Amino acid sequence: xxxxxxxxxxxxxxxxxxxxxxxxxxxxxxxxxxxxxxxxxxxxxxxxxxxxxxxxxxxxxxxxxxxxxxxxxxxxxxxxxxxxxxxxxxxxxxxxxxxxxxxxxxxxxxxxxxxxxxxxxxxxxxxxxxxxxxxxxxxxxxxxxxxxxxxxxxxxxxxxxxxxxxxxxxxxxxxxxxxxxxxxxxxxxxxxxxxxxxxxxxxxxxxxxxxxxxxxxxxxxxxxxxxxxxxxxxxxxxxxxxxxxxxxxxxxxxxxxxxxxxxxxxxxxxxxxxxxxxxxxxx
Numbered sequence: 001x002x003x004x005x006x007x008x009x010x011x012x013x014x015x016x017x018x019x020x021x022x023x024x025x026x027x028x029x030x031x032x033x034x035x036x037x038x039x040x041x042x043x044x045x046x047x048x049x050x051x052x053x054x055x056x057x058x059x060x061x062x063x064x065x066x067x068x069x070x071x072x073x074x075x076x077x078x079x080x081x082x083x084x085x086x087x088x089x090x091x092x093x094x095x096x097x098x099x100x101x102x103x104x105x106x107x108x109x110x111x112x113x114x115x116x117x118x119x120x121x122x123x124x125x126x127x128x129x130x131x132x133x134x135x136x137x138x139x140x141x142x143x144x145x146x147x148x149x150x151x152x153x154x155x156x157x158x159x160x161x162x163x164x165x166x167x168x169x170x171x172x173x174x175x176x177x178x179x180x181x182x183x184x185x186x187x188x189x190x191x192x193x194x195x196x197x198x199x200x201x202x203x204x205x206x207x208x209x210x211x212x213x214x215x216x217x218x219x220x221x222x223x224x225x226x227x228x229x230x231x232x233x234x235x236x237x238x239x240x241x242x243x244x245x246x247x248x249x250x251x252x253x254x255x256x257x258x259x260x261x262x263x264x265x266x267x268x269x270x271x272x273x274x275x276x277x278x279x280x281x282x283x
Contacts (some may be wrong), residue, residue, distance in 0.1 A: 040197030042127030
């Protein structure tokens with residue numbers, strides 16, 4: 001695709017960057033990204049990807065906007081309390097950049113529909129931060145050969161990585177199985193500082209853009225750990241596990257599994273694409 005005069009004006013600051021330029025912006029405008037969840041993490045991700053000119057954004061969520069969401073979920077406002085999050089986020093995105101195609105999925109993400117939804121997108125981004133969705137999204141991405149952009153928040157701490165089994169480890173290489181119920185508190189139980197999902201969400205959005213452009217060093221094989229109170233970053237090197245149950249030499253997970261019955265499912269408050277009350281957990 002070639003950029004229109006309006007797009008040249010809109011993305012002029014991108015075009016000045018040698019790492020982007022016209023060719024890079026055309027890649028962004030032709031790309032498709034699926035955001036699972038439109039809450040704390042999904043809000044900044046979807047807004048900044050729309051601003052960057054991602055051609056097609058998919059939004060998966062079936063929760064409604066609650067007044068308590070407004071402390072951190074910046075895609076929503078007082079006027080949309082009680083409305084579907086996907087509709088609220090879509091309206092905000094369209095107001096920011098009407099050229100972006102926004103496809104909404106007001107549905108619970110399950111083993112029955114994940115592959116069908118994921119197949120039409122280049123990159124899958126998890127903005128839900130709950131264990132059932134995380135394992136489901138990772139497994140679907142491995143089976144489809146797509147990169148999975150991971151983010152997680154709790155209290156004042158966050159994590160981010162890129163899992164791509166074609167080039168490095170997947171999420172199960174780090175955490176082979178879901179934790180037992182009650183091991184990790186939810187944000188509803190432990191709280192979360194309102195700016196944290198914005199910080200981690202923008203790390204995720206940055207990784208998406210780098211993957212599309214094919215520029216920079218991505219977080220494939222690296223887990224970024226952020227402490228907002230200490231304002232410190234740490235990094236863990238990750239390696240592909242040959243014994244990984246889904247991307248290893250002899251995989252035992254060959255189809256999608258719904259993990260709700262295995263994970264602790266307290267009253268979660270971030271995004272609930274895997275089920276209302278799925279529990280926001282930072283693994």
